[in-house]
Each structure stands twice: as structure tokens, then as C-alpha cells.
Amino acid sequence: xxxxxxxxxxxxxxxxxxxxxxxxxxxxxxxxxxxxxxxxxxxxxxxxxxxxxxxxxxxxxxxxxxxxxxxxxxxxxxxxxxxxxxxxxxxxxxxxxxxxxxxxxxxxxxxxxxxxxxxxxxxxxxxxxxxxxxxxxxxxxxxxxxxxxxxxxxxxxxxxxxxxxxxxxxxxxxxxxxxxxxxxxxxxxxxxxxxxxxxxxxxxxxxxxxxxxxxxxxxxxxxxxxxxxxxxxxxxxxxxxxxxxxxxxxxxxxxxxxxxxxxxxxxxxxxxxxxxx
Amino acid sequence: xxxxxxxxxxxxxxxxxxxxxxxxxxxxxxxxxxxxxxxxxxxxxxxxxxxxxxxxxxxxxxxxxxxxxxxxxxxxxxxxxxxxxxxxxxxxxxxxxxxxxxxxxxxxxxxxxxxxxxxxxxxxxxxxxxxxxxxxxxxxxxxxxxxxxxxxxxxxxxxxxxxxxxxxxxxxxxxxxxxxxxxxxxxxxxxxxxxxxxxxxxxxxxxxxxxxxxxxxxxxxxxxxxxxxxxxxxxxxxxxxxxxxxxxxxxxxxxxxxxxxxxxxxxxxxxxxxxxx
Numbered sequence: 179x180x181x182x183x184x185x186x187x188x189x190x191x192x193x194x195x196x197x198x199x200x201x202x203x204x205x206x207x208x209x210x211x212x213x214x215x216x217x218x219x220x221x222x223x224x225x226x227x228x229x230x231x232x233x234x235x236x237x238x239x240x241x242x243x244x245x246x247x248x249x250x251x252x253x254x255x256x257x258x259x260x261x262x263x264x265x266x267x268x269x270x271x272x273x274x275x276x277x278x279x280x281x282x283x284x285x286x287x288x289x290x291x292x293x294x295x296x297x298x299x300x301x302x303x304x305x306x307x308x309x310x311x312x313x314x315x316x317x318x319x320x321x322x323x324x325x326x327x328x329x330x331x332x333x334x335x336x337x338x339x340x341x342x343x344x345x346x347x348x349x350x351x352x353x354x355x356x357x358x359x360x361x362x363x364x365x366x367x368x369x370x371x372x373x374x375x376x377x378x379x380x381x382x383x384x385x386x387x388x389x390x391x392x393x394x395x396x397x398x399x400x401x402x403x404x405x406x407x408x409x410x411x412x413x414x415x416x417x418x419x420x421x422x423x424x425x426x427x428x429x430x431x432x433x434x435x436x437x438x439x440x441x442x443x444x445x446x447x448x449x450x451x452x453x454x455x
Numbered sequence: 456x457x458x459x460x461x462x463x464x465x466x467x468x469x470x471x472x473x474x475x476x477x478x479x480x481x482x483x484x485x486x487x488x489x490x491x492x493x494x495x496x497x498x499x500x501x502x503x504x505x506x507x508x509x510x511x512x513x514x515x516x517x518x519x520x521x522x523x524x525x526x527x528x529x530x531x532x533x534x535x536x537x538x539x540x541x542x543x544x545x546x547x548x549x550x551x552x553x554x555x556x557x558x559x560x561x562x563x564x565x566x567x568x569x570x571x572x573x574x575x576x577x578x579x580x581x582x583x584x585x586x587x588x589x590x591x592x593x594x595x596x597x598x599x600x601x602x603x604x605x606x607x608x609x610x611x612x613x614x615x616x617x618x619x620x621x622x623x624x625x626x627x628x629x630x631x632x633x634x635x636x637x638x639x640x641x642x643x644x645x646x647x648x649x650x651x652x653x654x655x656x657x658x659x660x661x662x663x664x665x666x667x668x669x670x671x672x673x674x675x676x677x678x679x680x681x682x683x684x685x686x687x688x689x690x691x692x693x694x695x696x697x698x699x700x701x702x703x704x705x706x707x708x709x710x711x712x713x714x715x716x717x718x719x720x721x722x723x724x725x726x727x728x729x730x731x732x
Contacts, residue, residue: 279581300577303625304556304617330640338628340581347634348580351615351624356641359624359634363607366650373643 180419181320181426187434190319191231194441198232206235206262207444210254211269212243212276218269224437225267232441237263247277254284265291265444270341288452291443293345302345305352308450309443311345316435317378317399318349324424326376326397328355334374335359336367336387336413342380342401367391379413386413389421398425401432457696458597458703464711467596468508471718475509483512483539484568484721487531488546489520489553495546501714502544509718514540524554531561542568542721547618565729568720570622579622582629585727586720588622593712594655594676595626601701603653603674605632611651612636613644613664613690619657619678644668656690663690666698675702678709
């Protein structure tokens, strides 16, 4: 079955709309970006579209690469002082000349719907944060929705990056799954994909996972995302879909759900208040 | 080769002694424990012995199980106010009636040589903490000392607990190894142990790893520790030692090294100061 991420995201958004109706105060989300070549612009626009649906004021700030980390940090601190701004999102990755963790730590933990501050990540590590990094929350949502068992299952996570591979490895460990975390240096990938009950792929390498590499009935969450000749591609070949019990396509799979979960996190943070995080 | 953890720990302690000579001020370490049956007492005594060698005042507080989490938290906050106390260690696990993370978060991050506060764990997650959880630091020390390659190697971590399995899985992911994290529900353990280049075992199950389960030349760090009929036992059978290129025995392997690394962390925290952590 191919998961319709767009339809599921819309369901989440409809729930959020109903909640928004009960919140009689203005809500703003600030998105801070340092774009080298406009590559992140489409992601910002997707977030903006959902903000409009939810009657959230979308404040987008774009800074030049020449800005210093300290200055960017200062802008975030200033944004955080604004009581109407309930969440601050920094579009990642920042260009290499930035001290990324230093910038991200300027976000107050209670205004951090992307779960990127040290404090929130520490609580996430301890399995006691009430929200989850949006990609993790999206996959958790699918696991619950489709009643997927985790205990004792072999979960293969391809890639070890900060937004997909690392937080998901940790989250699946917290769920007591058998977790296999691999990277591009891993020698025996096919052997591992063939044994996996669940595969999460965040390599950003089109057609990395081919039909002969997976077992019948596998569950695949494709979090890879690259633009190849103008089209968005994930890590999983299209013909794998015949073999999978469940698979998220690219585009239209995890992508829209991750945006919806950013706002789900934002609303939870608002409802929990500064101490409840 | 069987690693002599006691000798290596003593080397670390000798280095610390030399550093201590240059620090012309009193240093105290506070150890806070809620012991149900005296089971943790021997661990506290091992720490005390090293404190004496390093001219560190060892302040040991034992509280009854009837104490409330909030009260224990208050005691830690009071200890932290004492400028001579440079480190606070909470003997884990606390009895179940305690809110463990709430208690641990009372330790100021700059006085947390065990790396148990949310803030330090967040920095550890991001690979930017200057110290490491003592078990992790001990294994890192052995990996560097014996020049063990990690990239592309299959690292199997048995157990997913908060002191061994979880932090080590994360650390090895940060080192770009292929990491396999398993628990007692994992079905195909022997298959996985046979493929592993490096095994870290923290299951606390004597003789879990037998000779026929590992390949020739494997490297094994045995972090299992149970008392069976009055003797300390690890997870690895004695006869496995013939097949291993490198193995830490129990007792006398990781144990003494972990205590030494607690003090290595303490000295680093002192030298880094409150902002350098």
C-alpha cells in the first residue's frame, strides 16, 4: 500500500484548524533562513501555505551568508521576545560558516517546534519530551495509524544525519526495537535491507533501494529527498512499491506530513505553556 | 589480548595526580545515594578509594527510600551551592518511586561528571560536549589506545539501557560506525554476534556470549555486571577470550576504568569552568 501523505497531512491540519478556533489570540511563527541559492525556498513556501490555513502569521526572515553567527543569534533572541511569536524555525542546514548549534540554542525551548535546541534534544534523548522532532513524529504517527509492531522487529535506518537518521535511531531504541543504523561506508547494505522488517531511508540517494534488496511485506519510510532533473526523488525505486506492505512515496509521502507535524508541535507547545514542555 | 583495566585505570589516575598537584584549592565530590539493600555500596567505596588518592574530599550522603523526589532534589541544590563541591554524583538507579530525571536535573551541568543532566545529554547527543559519559569515555580511551578503526566497522551493542547501551549506540553513530543496537527481544542474536567486528555488551546476563557466537579476532567490551554466587560476572564467557583480538574481562576490565574516567571528567569540568562545559 502506498501511503497518501498529502491526505493524512490534511487530516492533521483539519484537527489543528478545529483547535485553532478555540485559541482566541494571534499566533505567529517566525522562520529564519540563510539561503545560499534559494534551494530552501520551496520548503519555506510549503510551511507558509499551512500557516495560512491555520490563521498563523508567517514571519519569514532571510539573511545574507555574510551575517555572523552572533548576529543571527541576536535576531533570534529579539524574535523570541515577541509574545505573539510562539515558534521559531531555523531553516537547516545553515551555510558552513555558521556555528549551527550556537545559533539554534538561542531559540527558547518552549518556542522550538523543530526540536533543535540542546535542552529539547536532551529531553528527547531521555524519552521525556512531549513533542518529537517532526520527522520522528510523522513516522510515529504512521506506525500508530497502521498499527505496526516495533518490539523485536528489525528496523534498518539508512543515513546518520541530524534531521532523520540520528533522531530516528534513538527513537526506535527508546521503543525497544532492534535498530541497525548504517551509512555510506557500510559494506553489506543488501544483506541488511533483506533482513529488515522496517526500513527508514534518509540517504538522499535516488534508487538506492531496489526491488531485489528488500523482502516481501517490508515497511518503508522514504525520507530521502533530492531534486534530480527537476523532479523530487526519494531513496526508494518505484518498483519496490509492489513488494512493500506499506511505503511512503516521494513526493507526497513524508514531506507534507512533516510540515503538518511542525504545526502539531507548535500547538502542543502553546497548550503546554513554558513549563510544560 | 585481555585488557588490564586496573593497570590502565591506574595510569589515568597517575596523570590526574600530577594535575591535582597544580590545583591549589580544596576539591570535594558529593555522592548521593538512596540504597535499598546496600547493593550500590561497593561502587561507592571504589569511587571513595580513588578520591583519597587524588586528595579529593569525598562526601557521601545516603537517604532513605521514604524520601520524596522533591526533597532529594532540594538536597542536591543545597550541595551545589557549596563552592568546594565540584561534582555531584547520584548513584543509579534510584528506587522506582523516584522521578529520576527530575532529581538528576537538579545537578548544575558544570558539576555533572556522570553526564546525566538533560542539558549535558543534549550536548552529548549533538556531539559537542567536552566530556563523555564515563562508560563511553572508557571505551573511547581503549579504542584510541589500541588504534581500533570504527568507520565502516560493524559495531554490535547488546542492551539499550541508559548507562551503557543507549549512550554507546549514539556515540558510535556519531563516529560513523555501522551500529546494531539489540535487546532481549532480538531474535537472531547469534547471527548478529557472528558478523560483528566490535561487540559492546551491557546486558547483565552471565555467559550470554559464547565462543561459537563470535568470529575470530573480534573486539569485545564487556560492560555487563552481575554478582552470581558471590562472584562478579560479565556477559562474556571466559573461553571467548581465546578468539578475541581484544577483550575487557570482568572483573578488572571496564569497571576500574569507568571510575577513573569519572574523575577525568571531574577534572575537565573544573578546568573548563562553568562556561566551558
